Amino acid sequence: MSTWLLERARTLALAGSPSRRTLVIDFDGVVHDQNDGWRGGEVYGPPIPGAVQELQRRSAGGWSLAIVTARHHDLHDDVARWVEKHTALPTVVCAQRHAYWHGPEILVTNVKPGAVAYVDDNAVRFTLAAGGWTTALAGLPYSPDEVLALGGPA
Numbered sequence: 001m002s003t004w005l006l007e008r009a010r011t012l013a014l015a016g017s018p019s020r021r022t023l024v025i026d027f028d029g030v031v032h033d034q035n036d037g038w039r040g041g042e043v044y045g046p047p048i049p050g051a052v053q054e055l056q057r058r059s060a061g062g063w064s065l066a067i068v069t070a071r072h073h074d075l076h077d078d079v080a081r082w083v084e085k086h087t088a089l090p091t092v093v094c095a096q097r098h099a100y101w102h103g104p105e106i107l108v109t110n111v112k113p114g115a116v117a118y119v120d121d122n123a124v125r126f127t128l129a130a131g132g133w134t135t136a137l138a139g140l141p142y143s144p145d146e147v148l149a150l151g152g153p154a
């Protein structure tokens with residue numbers, strides 16, 4: 001476990017935080033290998049190597065797990081079916097806001113609950129100690145002003 005993650009877990013546990021046993025995990029690119037692109041939102045890919053075992057192990061160990069996806073809520077049932085098929089773990093789909101998630105089911109949602117950690121293939125770790133906003137987005141391939149040149153505002 002990384003130092004920051006261990007420290008965060010200890011801090012949450014000592015504070016009795018409801019987040020202390022919850023992991024939030026992104027779906028596409030972390031659990032589900034979307035190896036042929038978006039395909040209109042179809043959930044078609046194989047599991048990312050190690051993902052099924054990790055979910056099963058964490059669930060058996062008493063962790064509460066939430067899969068948070070940017071997919072539209074209409075696609076969450078497909079995500080849940082895929083997760084159940086590959087992990088044999090129960091899921092619950094919920095569009096309600098969960099500040100926290102505790103339960104034996106894997107929550108499928110697009111609302112981020114509190115957690116020890118967020119596992120996401122597109123995340124940027126932000127820390128003041130590492131430079132905060134001065135360095136957080138330094139790895140992006142274009143400057144804040146150049147994004148308009150990529151096609152204009154959305």
Ligand SMILES: [Mg+2]
Binds near residue numbers: 028120121
């Ligand atoms: Mg992703």
